Amino acid sequence: MTKYIFITGGVVSSVGKGITVASIGTILKSRQITVSVQKLDPYLNVDPGTMSPYQHGEVFVTQDGAETDLDLGNYERFIDVNLTADSNVTSGQIYSAVIAKERRGDFLGGTIQVVPHVTTEIKERFKKLAQKSQAEVVIIEVGGTVGDIEGQPFLEAIRQMRNDVGRDNVLYVHVTLLPYLTSTQELKTKPTQHSVNELRRIGIQPDIIICRSDYPISEGIRDKISLFCDVDRQAVIPLPTVSTIYEVPLVLEEEGLGQLVVDKLSLKAQPTDLSQWRELVTCLKAPGEPVNIALVGKYVELKDAYFSVREALYHAALYHNRDINLTWVASEAVERDGSDALLRSAQGIIVPGGFGVRGIEGMIKAASYARNNEIPYLGLCLGMHVMVIEFARYALGSAEPNSTEFDASTPYPVIDLLPEQKNIENKGGTMRLGNYPCQLVQGSHAASAFGQSLVYERHRHRFEFNNEFRSRLGEAGMVYSGLSPDGKLVEVCELANHQWMVSCQFHPEFGSRPGRPHPLFRDFIGIAKDILREGAQPPLLSFK
Ligand code: GLN
Numbered sequence: 186m187t188k189y190i191f192i193t194g195g196v197v198s199s200v201g202k203g204i205t206v207a208s209i210g211t212i213l214k215s216r217q218i219t220v221s222v223q224k225l226d227p228y229l230n231v232d233p234g235t236m237s238p239y240q241h242g243e244v245f246v247t248q249d250g251a252e253t254d255l256d257l258g259n260y261e262r263f264i265d266v267n268l269t270a271d272s273n274v275t276s277g278q279i280y281s282a283v284i285a286k287e288r289r290g291d292f293l294g295g296t297i298q299v300v301p302h303v304t305t306e307i308k309e310r311f312k313k314l315a316q317k318s319q320a321e322v323v324i325i326e327v328g329g330t331v332g333d334i335e336g337q338p339f340l341e342a343i344r345q346m347r348n349d350v351g352r353d354n355v356l357y358v359h360v361t362l363l364p365y366l367t368s369t370q371e372l373k374t375k376p377t378q379h380s381v382n383e384l385r386r387i388g389i390q391p392d393i394i395i396c397r398s399d400y401p402i403s404e405g406i407r408d409k410i411s412l413f414c415d416v417d418r419q420a421v422i423p424l425p426t427v428s429t430i431y432e433v434p435l436v437l438e439e440e441g442l443g444q445l446v447v448d449k450l451s452l453k454a455q456p457t458d459l460s461q462w463r464e465l466v467t468c469l470k471a472p473g474e475p476v477n478i479a480l481v482g483k484y485v486e487l488k489d490a491y492f493s494v495r496e497a498l499y500h501a502a503l504y505h506n507r508d509i510n511l512t513w514v515a516s517e518a519v520e521r522d523g524s525d526a527l528l529r530s531a532q533g534i535i536v537p538g539g540f541g542v543r544g545i546e547g548m549i550k551a552a553s554y555a556r557n558n559e560i561p562y563l564g565l566c567l568g569m570h571v572m573v574i575e576f577a578r579y580a581l582g583s584a585e586p587n588s589t590e591f592d593a594s595t596p597y598p599v600i601d602l603l604p605e606q607k608n609i610e611n612k613g614g615t616m617r618l619g620n621y622p623c624q625l626v627q628g629s630h631a632a633s634a635f636g637q638s639l640v641y642e643r644h645r646h647r648f649e650f651n652n653e654f655r656s657r658l659g660e661a662g663m664v665y666s667g668l669s670p671d672g673k674l675v676e677v678c679e680l681a682n683h684q685w686m687v688s689c690q691f692h693p694e695f696g697s698r699p700g701r702p703h704p705l706f707r708d709f710i711g712i713a714k715d716i717l718r719e720g721a722q723p724p725l726l727s728f729k
Contacts (some may be wrong), residue, residue: 195380203256207263241488250619472508516547531714536568564688580661628665
C-alpha cells in the first residue's frame with residue numbers, strides 16, 4: 186500500500202518548499218525506498234505553459250511533453266527520476282475535468298460542489314500517480330501558502346486522505362519561516378503558530394514542522410514550537426539557509442528527518458547511503474577556478490526563468506572541477522551598449538529559450554560576437570534560431586534573414602513555423618512538446634559530446650529550421666549535426682569554421698543531473714574553461 190506525505194507551506198512563499206520536498210525524496214531514496222512526487226498548483230491555468238516567465242519562472246517540460254512547474258525540475262534532479270504529466274496538478278485541470286464530467290452527464294441529478302466533487306477529483310490524481318508509479322511513498326506538495334483562497338480545496342482533499350487511506354499511511358509536513366527581528370535580535374515563532382492554527386482549523390494537525398530561517402535556530406525556539414504547535418520535539422526540524430541547495434538533504438538527514446519519516450510511516454528501509462550526495466556537496470563547496478559564462482536572454486531579471494539552465498551549467502562545471510561565474514546579460518542591453526562592452530570577459534556565451542521579438546537583435550549580436558571571436562556558444566531552442574538567423578545574415582550578405590516569429594514578411598524566413606503548427610489556433614499545450622528522437626551525424630561536436638548516434642531530448646517550440654535554406658547555409662559552413670530520424674527536421678546545428686558553436690532545437694538543460702551533466706553542457710564548459718579573454722592571465726603552473 187502506498188503511503189503519502191503531504192507538504193504544506195506556512196507564513197510566506199518562496200522559502201524553499203520545493204527543495205525541501207525534493208530533499209525528502211532524496212533521503213528516502215537513499216534508504217532504497219521508491220518515491221514519486223506530485224506538485225499541486227492552486228492557480229486556474231490548466232498548466233503554466235501560457236504564463237510569462239515573469240509570473241511563473243521557468244516552465245519545466247517532462248519527457249512525455251507536459252509543461253509543468255519548475256519544482257518538477259528540482260524533483261527530477263534530486264531524486265533522479267523522470268516524471269510525467271501526472272506529477273503536476275493544477276486547479277485549472279481539476280475544474281476542467283469536473284465540468285467536462287458534468288456536461289457529459291456523469292452526475293445527472295446532482296448539484297456539483299467543491300466538496301465532494303472537486304476534492305474527489307483531486308484525490309483521484311493522488312491515487313492515479315500512486316498506482317501508475319507503484320512507488321512506496323508518494324510525496325505531494327501543495328503549492329502556495331496555507332490560507333490562500335485557491336488552495337482550500339487541495340487542503341480539504343489532503344485532509345480527507347487521512348480517513349480514505351488510514352491514519353498510519355499519511356504524514357503531514359508543514360514548512361514554515363521563522364522571521365528574524367533585527368531590533369530584538371530574535372527569531373519569531375508567532376507566524377508559524379498562526380499558520381499551524383490555520384491548518385488545524387481545517388482539520389490538519391502537522392506531524393512534522395520544518396523551520397526555515399536565515400539564522401541558527403536555538404533549542405528554546407524548537408521547544409516553543411513543539412509546545413504551541415503540539416508537535417513532537419524531535420519533529421521540529423530546523424533548516425537554516427545553506428550555501429547550495431544540494432546541501433539540504435544532508436541537513437535534513439543530520440536532523441533525523443529520514444528516520445522520523447521511516448518510523449512514522451512504518452516504512453521498510455535499508456541503511457542510508459548518501460555518500461555520493463556528500464561527495465557532490467563537498468565538491469560544490471570547494472569549487473575550482475571560475476569559468477566566465479554570459480547568459481544572454483530576455484528575462485534575466487528573474488533568475489528562476491532559467492532555473493534548469495543555471496543548474497545544468499553548475500553540473501557541467503562540477504564535472505570539470507570548476508566554478509561558474511555566471512553573468513546575466515539582458516539582450517536589450519546588448520542592443521543598446523554593444524557586445525564588446527558586455528561580453529568582453531565571457532569565455533562562453535549561452536542563449537537560452539524564449540518567445541517574442543523583444544531583445545532578439547541583442548541575442549543575434551551576441552551570436553555574431555561569439556562567431557567572430559571564436560567564443561564557445563551554446564544555443565538552446567530560441568538560441569538555435571538566433572544562431573541560424575545570425576549566420577544567414579552573414580552568409581547571405583543581407584540584414585533581412587529572420588524567423589517568421591519576429592518578422593512575418595522577411596524575404597529570408599530561415600526559421601519558420603513547423604508545418605503541423607500552421608493551422609493551430611489554441612495557444613495552450615499545442616507546441617511540439619516532450620521527447621523526440623534525434624540522429625547525430627558522425628564526426629560532429631554533437632556526436633562526440635553524446636557518444637552515441639540516437640538520442641531522445643525534450644522539446645518545446647513552434648518554429649524550426651526552414652529546409653529551403655539548408656543547402657545554401659550548408660555550403661557556407663553550417664553543419665546539420667542532429668536530424669530527426671526521417672531527416673526532415675534540423676535538431677542540432679553547428680559551425681564548421683568555429684571551435685565550438687553548437688545549438689540545439691531541444692532543451693538539454695531539463696535532462697541534466699548533478700553528477701551527470703548533460704553532454705552538450707559538459708563539452709561547452711570543457712571548451713570554454715580553456716579560453717583566455719583579453720586581459721586574463723593564464724593560471725600559474727604549479728611546480729611538481
Ligand atoms: N519561440 C520559439 C518557438 O516557439 C522558441 C521556443 C523556445 O525557445 N522554447 O519555436
